[in-house]
Amino acid sequence: MEDIEYVFKALSDIWTGDADRKNTRTINTGLLGSIRWWFELVVRGLNGFACDPTNPTNRCPSPEKKPTEDTHHCVVCDLFGCTGWARKFRFEVLDTSNKTKVSSIKKGEEFIFRFIPLRPICQMEKHLLNLTLKLIADYGAIGGKIAFKPISSTRGRQYHRTYGIIELQEIPQDFPFMKLHSLEKYVTNQKWRNDNHDEFKWASLKYSWFIKKRFLNKNYQPRFGSTQEKKNIFKKIFTFNEKSEVCRTFGFVKPEMNIEKNVIIEHFKGIWPDFNDQEFLEGKDILYQLLAARNGGSK
Secondary structure (H helix, E strand, O other), X not given: OOOEEEEEEEOOOOEOXXXXXXXXXXXXHHHHHHHHHHHHHHHHHOOOOOOOOOOOOOOOOOOOOOOOOOOOOOHHHHHHOEOOEOOOEEEEEEOOOOOEOOEOOXXXXXXXXXXXXXXXXXXXXXXXXXXXXXXXXXXXXXXXXXXXXXXXXXXXXXXXOOOOOEEEEEOOOOOOOOOHHHHHHHHOOOOOOOXXXXXXXXXXXXXXXXXXXXXXXXXXXXXXXXXXXXXXXXXXXXXOOOOOOOOEEEEEEOHHHOXXXXXXXXXXXXXXXXXXXXXXXXHHHHHHHHHHOOOOOOO
């Protein structure tokens, strides 16, 4: 079983934190937890179930199933592990000399994510992991802290300090073309545990949107509708400094609001007069783009 390695360049500092809430060291668990969170977004966006490992009422495993039985755990836990089912790999963060990265990752540094298989990792899992890492690099961010959302008061914090933006330099192999349908079929297989997403249903590419090279300042108000009934349709928004080369904004709509794409686009045209429809990308658009650009590299 060969190691799986990705080489990245940090376009901003990366925050992983420690027990003292300082960012002087690289904490692998902070990075791996972030990768898993984005992996869950991809799986839910493909109509699969991904448990919330922080929620005792929802997380895997299924108490009435043995580890080797179907529906014991979800498709995400099959790779990342859960109680009674070990993670399939060891995760390492290295510098360009192949030594363990000890100090925190700073802007401009190159580094390596190494996934060392402990048990066989199937081709579908490799594709999903590849898709996740490309999503993070091209459209998202990684780490325990990424960017402050637009707020009217910083309360003493460093307003809009950007963390976690990375650029993909090398992927482990040339992945063969994979149809979205094939991945969806894999994550919805009946052998995986299935349950309700409940309060974290929003954490899915189904309800996500991405805009590159745009920034929302602290005066932004995410309100829609008439003057009397304005509502915030967004569950979360992350926006990255307009003075930075990595300027980007992404967020998630509230599933229960059922808002059409064109309504959100018109909203942002009110924020940015030169904004055009093609700049607004939904999660499903991103999946198609990332699968098409299968040879890696940030766009």
